[in-house]
Amino acid sequence: MNEPHRRLIYSSRSIDGTTLADVDSILIESRMRNGLDGITGLLLWDGRSFMQILEGSSDAVQNAFDRISEDERHSGMIVHQDGLHLGRVFGEWTMAYPSNSRDDTIPGKVAVILRNATVEMRDLFSRHLAGRLR
């Protein structure tokens, strides 16, 4: 149960004109696919950029990341963290999206991930979690 899982965190810039409806379609597509691939995680969008956490087997995360990298709905991906960890933080979410969920445990889960994170990553997450639109 506590086998190591890969956790990859990246941010990217959404293309101009992206709306909440576009993010909803990404979520619907992602949840279906992630369920089949055993991937869990979190997606944040602040109106300008995405921040995503992908958790799963190394191969599953790689395949998802490779597909996501090719997606023209965003650009300028930066990987902030990529490594093996015991257990999953977002185990019950095929892709959590805090803005339209009532799960108030999400900030606490992000805090667990940020325990050993850089200041830059903490800032990115707090900006996204605050839901500040630009």
Ligand SMILES: Cc1cc2nc3c(=O)[nH]c(=O)nc-3n(C[C@H](O)[C@H](O)[C@H](O)COP(=O)(O)O)c2cc1C
């Ligand atoms: C910001 C962002 C996050 C995405 N997250 C996922 C994801 O978690 N899982 C996933 O399967 N696809 C995700 N996608 C969609 C993929 O890029 C891709 O469209 C989808 O996996 C279908 O790929 P395919 O047409 O090659 O099968 C995301 C796309 C974007 C722009």
